[in-house]
Amino acid sequence: MSDRHSQEKIRSGTGPVAIPTPSTSDEKKTPHNNFLKRMFKFASNDDKEEKKTPGVPILQLFRFADAIDRTLMAVGTLAGEMIRFANPGKLGLTQELKDELDHSVRKYCWYFLALGLGTWLVAFVQKLTWATAAERQGKRIREEFYIAILRQDIGWFDGLSTGELTTRISGDVNMLQEGTGEKFSFAIQYFSSFIAGFIIAFIKGWKMTLVVLAVMPIMVGAVSVMGILLADSASGGQGSYAEAGGVADEVLSSIKTVMAFGGERRELERYDSKISKALAKGLHKAKVLGVSMGVILFTIYSVYALGFWFGGKLVRDHEMTTDGALSVFFSIGYCLSSISSARGAAAKVYQIIDRKSPIDPVDTETGMSADGIKGEIELSSVNFRYPTRPDVQILHDFSISVKPGQKIALVGESGCGKSTMIGLVERFYDPESGVVKIDGVDVREYNVRSLRQQIGVIMQMPVLFGYTIYQNIIWGAIDVDNNPPTMEQVIQACKDANAHDFISELPDGYDTMCGERGALLSGGQKQRIAIARALVRNPKILLLDEATMRWTGHRQTAPRLPSPTGSAPIRDSDVIYVISKGRVLESGNHEELIGLDGAYAKLVEAQQLRQSIERGVEEYSADGSGSHTQEDDSTG
The missing domain is CATH 3.40.50.300 (P-loop containing nucleotide triphosphate hydrolases)
Structure with missing residues (x-):
């Protein structure tokens, strides 16, 4: 059915054809009125379509977390907070060591060793718990995604390629898993450090803190815009790579046909057009990240300028806070990229998981x-x-x-x-x-x-799986897991299909491997095995x-x-x-x-x-x- 349908699509002009590289003339038709449009806009209908699927809310990244996962993440977050307190401890010990350098060096060496061991332990706990929770959720998401695919109707599959689906189940879920693992825990850690720094600064010098807070809306807005743009660009890039994966899967599964008609160069150009599209979106993402980080750093250095302008003592009290904010936002930008990619990937994966098939x-x-x-x-x-x-x-x-x-x-x-x-x-x-x-x-x-x-079905182009002949035949039974057919029933089905004689002549008989898609058998042999597979269920x-x-x-x-x-x-x-x-x-x-x-x-x-x-x-x-x-x- 699918083979015939594909042939009809090719004849009508809707099937898979060589897709030319997008013309630059289309881009020129779109007016670029300002800097942001030049930096963030690629004039492409495909891009507009992909951006219609926004990234999921951050909390939705953890929709498949169970009680154990939430406990692990809580323990990991607590460990991350303990790591945060290690830096002030290190600074305090360093200051005391300067004051007593000639008297108690050995004692402070032991203090630093204990601090290092403690930091190592809590860092190990942080990474282990978050990574474990992410792996558990990743496994659960893959299972739900695979089940959701199997529940869909054939009409839904007609509009997709198998390569696109396999890319989703591998690449997108990996991105989702990365964004819900240690990268997310680091983001929490850096954000809490940022908040704690301002609380301490407010206690020590509330006037200076108010001055700094005056420019914080700009910084927060820059971070928010950065997250939105990164989620959009990540989603678009994932879609392009999924399309490229679909082309590769189609070509590799039909490699004999491609070679027979000399279509290698044509298919290479088709694949290259998809990869080029993904490259353009990757560069787009890099521009988004670069411009956003530039705005954030500009805001941070503006805080420095305000601090120096406001007064000497207040500036000295606030130096640690602004310097901490600088390092925090360097780190937040790094983690935000992974979290934003996870949001974009989750949107596509969850969309399929949540789709209710009309024919389940x-x-x-x-x-x-x-x-x-x-x-x-x-x-x-x-x-x-x-x-x-x-x-x-x-x-x-x-x-x-x-x-x-x-x-x-x-x-x-x-x-x-x-x-x-x-x-x-x-x-x-x-x-x-x-x-x-x-x-x-x-x-x-x-x-x-x-x-x-x-119903027993024997299609014009039968498909066999990479099992033995026996396993392929019993695959057609109504309930092969709980009530598999006997060997006598399998042999009878093969006799009715005129397949028993040639199977018996094979060196391994019914244990002969068929190869991927039955590649190790002739067309007639595959067809007779497919007939036996349909008959074994007595339809x-x-x-x-x-x-x-x-x-x-x-x-x-x-x-x-x-x-x-x-x-x-x-x-x-x-x-x-x-x-x-x-x-x-x-x-x-x-x-x-x-x-x-x-x-x-x-x-x-x-x-x-x-x-x-x-x-x-x-x-x-x-x-x-x-x-x-x-x-x-x-x-x-």
Whole structure:
């Protein structure tokens, strides 16, 4: 289904194509009226779209923290506060050491050693607790993210690439984890030092403190703007890297096709365009960080100027506070970058986690059970468009019916809606209008998981996993974890799929590894294993797509709904539906449709002509040479 859909997207101009590097002419169209626009604005529609997802509030970074995590973070924060008190202690000991340098050096050496050991201990506790809490939350977020992906409907996946999702689950969660670990604890530590310094300064010299506080709104505003801009730029950069990851995943998973058509350079350019976009956003982030830090440092040095202007003694009392503020804001800028990146990453990750799928395949509670169905299928006046292509009508007032035990064939040109109909029966999608019924019940009334357990599907391009042949086959069982099929059942399914003989001839038999996506097997072998995988669950409904019609299996108990483009077993179908552009043109068995001398008769005639030509080419290749043909042409 996904393969056919991808092909249709490519033909319609909506599929994956080489994306040119963005033209600089677009940027020139956007007026840059001031310095901030030149520094912070890249004229790109993609950027505008990405910035519609703001970073999450800071406290939301810890939404998956449990009681243990919160306890660990509290202990780590306390340890960080103890480290903060080590610096004043060091300064005090240094001052006393200056006063008694000739008398008690050894004693103060022991004091410094004890201070160092204590600092080492609390620093170890701080890093350990925060890192542990971050790892625990990271694991939990990855699990929730993965579960959320598996719960989504196929229409949602149509608009995304697998590479983008894998980038989210790795890169974005790593950023989120980094921003909720020790970097966050350092930010708390530096901020508390900043507040404590002002409290002490207010006690020692409230006049000077009030003067300094007068410029603090500027500093706070600069830090706030810095955080917002960093969150936006981090989110944009993560989106670009996710797109680049999607391109790489698509190319590497189809490397044989890329090489066969010499598309290496084209795909390299497509990947480079995505990476260049990420580079531009990385430079944008660097500019944001640089300008923000410049504003903050300018404000701090303005505090120095005010201090010197206000008076000698007050300046001397306040020197430690301003110097501390300088070092604190250097550190806060470093940590704020990680926290802002975490906010941007969390926004994208949480957006997927919080998305409620309209067709949830994991839910086992909602809807009625489909365990007792007989397999009667009815599509009545169905209209359908793919969510990713709402302007293209795929099915128009589409109606068919299938009785239990019947073999139905859908015949038509490529892209006419045959695979779409199979997706509707599986409830990969819901129709725009009309109804899809099984045993007289709307499929939307059934529990999605229960319904799909009663359906066996064999797609045109079967996908196998990197397991053994045996593991791939039992993967199709209804409840493989609690009630796996016996070896006898697996062998019987393979015999019905005409796969047992070739499997038995392999050196490792059923323990033969298939390789990633079945790369170690031929196309025909993969197809027969896919048929066995569908049969091992003894489905009530069996759906076959295109090339699998060449299989003439022995089981006839389940309704079989193949969608061939034209092959001999069509003649044996109980009912043949001829489809064109999403509409049913005619229906009946082979003899009836031939008698109508309509669309089906023309398809059969065209197929017979094609087969005659193919036989002629084969005979020519076996018997004649090019010179003989030229001689005939000359005499003719």
